[in-house]
Amino acid sequence: MKREYVVLFLILANMFWAGNYIIGQYVVAEMSPLQMTFSRWLIALLFLYPIATWIERPSWKKVWRQWKVLLVMSLLGVMGYNLLLYKALQFTTPLNAALVNAINPAVIVLFAAVFLKEKISSINGLGLIISLLGVILVLTNGQLQQIFSVHYNFGDLLMLLAILVWTIYSILGRKIRDIPPISATAVSVSLGLLTLFPFVLFSDLNFHLSKEATLGILYIGIFPSVGSFIFWNISIRQIGASRAGIYLNLITVFTAIFSLLLGKPISSVQILGGVLVFVGVYLSNKVVKQAQETLDDGTRCISKNI
Known part of the structure; x- marks a missing residue:
């Protein structure tokens, strides 16, 4: 495949994921985070099984044998992260959420390095400190002296919790490296929907959505959940997860x-915080081989949650 197509696929994948942040804030005004998460993956599931069968031709019995690990993965990455993301968008801006998520x-x-005892170099440590400083700038709106204040934006704090959930999910992802990614996602989504169904059944559901909200949830269920995932997996097979991972910064850019196109201002603090996060993530990704393999594992499955 020509490199131009790979770059195009990566750009489209990250543009669709960015749309999840922007459109998600509008849809969550009419649907609860629980209803949004359930609806999103229910729509995506209609596409995931046929696509997995067509592209990966998996042994579904072998995939389902890993249901225990896939259930945990589902609760963390597929369902948990999205519930926290959509809840966060009720309190913070899409750009702030994307900036915090960039770390x-x-x-x-x-x-x-901490839990898998993998080496981390001094430049990695410097990168972590710089990216953390960028996130703190965003969290405190540039008022670093308020770092110990209890008056943080609740949505930004939820995004920090979402990052923690996703990080644990990524580390656990190493246990299912032998399962095709689209097939693993399809089963994880199935288990997650079964888990969420009783809660959705007894929650306050809004079936009278506006046209905009209906189109929004269809977009989220098709483009970020399915389209980005397919483009992403095609790309990493061509250039590898490490090189493709650099393009994830485009989520915040888009x-x-x-x-801006929607008329929302961007502050100098957000710009400075974003630059620090990008620089820090770049430095922290200049890792030794073992740590890079772990980051690759997380990057391969990142499309399950964005």
Whole structure:
């Protein structure tokens, strides 16, 4: 495949994921985070099984034998992360959510070093500190002296919790490296929907959605959940997860562009915080071989949650 197509696929994948942040904030005004998460993956599931069968031709019995691990993965990455993301968007801006989320690859490296005893170099440590400083700038709106204040934006704090959930999910992802990714996602989504169904059944559901909200949830269920995932997996097979992972920074870039097009201002603090996060993540990703493999594992499955 020509490199131009790979780059195009990566750009489209990250643009669709950025749309999840922007459109998600509008849809969550009419649907609860629980209803959004359930609806999103129910729509995606209609596509995942046929696509997995067509592209990967898996042994479904072999995939389902891993149901225990896939259930945990589902509760963390497929369902847990999205519930926290959509809840966060009720309190913070899409750009802030994307900026905080951008630190995720660096956090994965840190957790790999702490819990998997993988080496982390001095430049990695510097990168983690710089990216953390960028997130703190965003969290405190540039008022670093308020770092110990209890008046943080609740949505930003929820995004930090979402990052923690996703990091644990990424580390656990190493246990299912022998399962095709689309097939694993299809089964994880199935288990997650079964888990969420009783809660959705007894929750306050809004069936009288506006046209905009209906189109929004269809977009989220098709483009970020299915389209991005297919483009992403095609790309990493061509250039590898490490090189493709650099393009994940485009999520924040596209989120900023979409915010500007919608007339939402971007502050100098957000710009400075974003630059620090990008620089820090770049440095933290200059890792030794073992740690890079862990980051790759997390990057391969990142499309399950964005």
